[in-house]
Amino acid sequence: MDTFYLDHAATTPMRAVAADTWMEHAQALNPGGQYGSGRRARSVVDTAREEIAELLGCEPIEVIFTASGTEADNLAIQGLYRASPMNRIVSTPIEHPGVLETVKALGTEGAQVDLLPMGGDGRVSSFEALAQPAAVATMMWANNETGAIQPVEQFIAAAGETPTHIDAVQVVGHLPVDFHALGATTLAASAHKFGGPRGVGLLLARRSPAPSAVLHGGGQERGIRPGTLDVAGAAATAAALREAVAEIDTELARLSALRDRLYDGILSLIDNVLVHTTEPALPGHLHLSFPGAEGDSLIMLFDSMRIEASTGSACSNGVNRASHVLLAMGISESDARGAIRFTLGRTTTEADVEAVLTVITDVVARARTAGLA
Ligand code: PLP
Numbered sequence: 001m002d003t004f005y006l007d008h009a010a011t012t013p014m015r016a017v018a019a020d021t022w023m024e025h026a027q028a029l030n031p032g033g034q035y036g037s038g039r040r041a042r043s044v045v046d047t048a049r050e051e052i053a054e055l056l057g058c059e060p061i062e063v064i065f066t067a068s069g070t071e072a073d074n075l076a077i078q079g080l081y082r083a084s085p086m087n088r089i090v091s092t093p094i095e096h097p098g099v100l101e102t103v104k105a106l107g108t109e110g111a112q113v114d115l116l117p118m119g120g121d122g123r124v125s126s127f128e129a130l131a132q133p134a135a136v137a138t139m140m141w142a143n144n145e146t147g148a149i150q151p152v153e154q155f156i157a158a159a160g161e162t163p164t165h166i167d168a169v170q171v172v173g174h175l176p177v178d179f180h181a182l183g184a185t186t187l188a189a190s191a192h193k194f195g196g197p198r199g200v201g202l203l204l205a206r207r208s209p210a211p212s213a214v215l216h217g218g219g220q221e222r223g224i225r226p227g228t229l230d231v232a233g234a235a236a237t238a239a240a241l242r243e244a245v246a247e248i249d250t251e252l253a254r255l256s257a258l259r260d261r262l263y264d265g266i267l268s269l270i271d272n273v274l275v276h277t278t279e280p281a282l283p284g285h286l287h288l289s290f291p292g293a294e295g296d297s298l299i300m301l302f303d304s305m306r307i308e309a310s311t312g313s314a315c316s317n318g319v320n321r322a323s324h325v326l327l328a329m330g331i332s333e334s335d336a337r338g339a340i341r342f343t344l345g346r347t348t349t350e351a352d353v354e355a356v357l358t359v360i361t362d363v364v365a366r367a368r369t370a371g372l373a
Contacts, residue, residue, distance in 0.1 A: 004307045004355040008284055008345025009144055009170060015195035015346075018240035021232075022197055028231035032220065041231045048238035055238075055245050056189075056204060057178030064203040064221045065234050069169040069190030070098035072203035075224055076165040076186035077102045077138050079211020081111065084135035084163070088112045091138045092124055092150075093328040098188075099138055099167050100324070111135070118328045121278045122148040127158035136185075138165040142175075145312035145325045145341055146276045147285025149175075156183050163209050169193055172202070173244035174251070174282060179204045186211065191233070195346060196240035200233040247346075255283040255344050258353050262286055262342060265357040270364050274335055276326060284344035287312055289331065293338045293367035301363040302340075307355055312341030334372060 005013075014022075031041040046060070053060040066072045077099065081089060091103045093115045107113040114134075119125035122143060130137055137159045142149045147170075156164050163185040168177060173194025179187055184204075191200040205211060205224060217226025263286055267273055274289040290298065295311040302309055313323035322336035342356065 001306065002351075004352045005347065006307065006309045006342045006344060006352055006356065008348065009147075009193070009282075009312065009341070009343035010310055011192045011198060012195055012345045013347055014192075014197060014236075015240045015243055017243050018191075018196050018236040021239040022236035023232075025232040025235045031229050031231055032218070041229075044231050045229055045234050048234040051238040052202065052241055055241050056172065056187075056202075057180050057182075058204050061222070062179065062204050062206060064205055064225050065229060065237075066201035066203050066221075066225050067199055067230075068201040069096075069167070069188050069193070070201070071225070072188035072190070072201040073098040073138075073165070073167055073169075074102050075203055075214050076188060076205065076211050077136055078106065078214045079224065080136040080163045080165060080185065080209065081106055082212040082214070083209055086133060086135040088114065088132070088134040089136055089138070090114050090116065090129050090134045090159075090162070092116045092140070093118060094122065094143055094145075094325045095138070095140055096144055096167060096169065098169075099140065099165075103138065118330075120330050122146045122276065122325065122329050123150055124155065127154060130155070130158040130160070130162065133160075134162045136165055137162050138167065140167040140169075141171040142168075142282050143325060144170050145323055145339075146278070146287045146329075147281035147343075148278065149280040149282065152182065152184075170282060173241055174248065174284075176245075176248060185209060191237040191240060194240055194244040196237040197233050200230065200237045202237070251346065252283045255348070258344050258348060258350065259284060259286050261350070262344075262353045262356060265353070266360060269357065269361050274331070276329070276331070276339065284348070285341070286343075287339065287341045289326070289335045289338040290340070290364050290367065291335050291338050292371065293364060294370065294372050295337055295339050297367040297370050298338075298340045298363060301366055302356075302359070305355075305359050305363070307352075307359070309340055309342050311339050312343075313339075337372060338367075
């Protein structure tokens with residue numbers, strides 16, 4: 001039985017090339033070993049690192065393998081904060097919890113946290129707070145819920161001498177990224193968002209200023225992410241990124257067309273829809289609210305029809321709350337609770353879009369009848 005998977009921003013199926021590469025190197029031993037098997041493992045990691053560096057516009061030494069995007073965000077933000085004599089952090093209220101909770105935790109340790117203001121379009125509306133120096137300024141490149149692409153270049157320019165961390169987890173593999181041209185100090189990515197394995201993240205980190213060690217151990221990955229390296233994961237990530245980057249232009253056009261079809265169809269079928277995704281946005285994102293309906297009801301009703309979508313906000317223990325992103329955009333709590341996010345990706349076809357359009361009138365009517373809990 002077909003499933004219509006429309007939650008690609010949460011995670012996207014692993015590419016065949018990544019799975020094959022992973023299998024090829026699954027038996028690799030310790031790349032830190034000084035003997036033959038170690039050197040062979042090391043050479044696989046070196047090749048993966050070089051390839052990732054070339055694809056993302058940085059030097060191989062600037063590529064640090066981590067265990068997730070969340071870990072890359074933590075190592076960068078905490079590490080840059082600890083490397084600085086200052087105690088101020090600038091961020092935004094729409095960050096993924098990997099950043100938001102890290103910043104909050106540093107706040108409880110005594111950091112002064114200033115969040116940039118948001119516009120109703122889900123983008124930062126003023127960079128004034130960056131005029132004063134800080135230990136680190138951190139912002140996402142594109143929002144995981146709305147898909148809104150943020151003005152990262154302006155952010156980095158406004159930060160001046162303040163080190164900047166960019167959470168590019170939703171962007172890497174989907175839009176062109178050139179780390180050196182961007183000028184950020186650090187940048188986070190996550191392999192499972194572009195068809196690599198889950199459990200592999202990337203931290204790009206300039207030589208200076210470098211994040212101080214947050215994890216302590218054997219000194220691997222410039223001492224920023226110690227621990228024996230996952231050779232198969234690194235190689236599979238490079239393979240997935242190579243294919244994803246090669247497809248950027250064609251996928252942008254294909255996904256935008258499918259997303260526009262979904263958008264037009266929904267707006268022609270349903271009254272009173274709030275659209276949270278505004279351009280410029282990631283091509284596969286469509287985040288909407290159906291006021292009067294509960295996001296959880298929408299998701300369960302769609303799920304019963306084998307259509308898989310989410311509210312897009314990180315949920316704890318599967319319980320959805322009004323999204324902090326939508327609240328920061330000025331959406332009311334009740335409207336925010338009626339949100340659902342469709343995210344299209346590499347395996348999405350017209351059949352997925354048509355599946356949603358076939359049932360959505362009934363789904364929204366039933367969810368609105370059930371109302372807000
Ligand atoms: N940052 C953003 C913008 C994300 O969308 C996500 C994942 O949803 C993360 C960070 C965390 O990535 P990971 O799941 O690899 O920890």
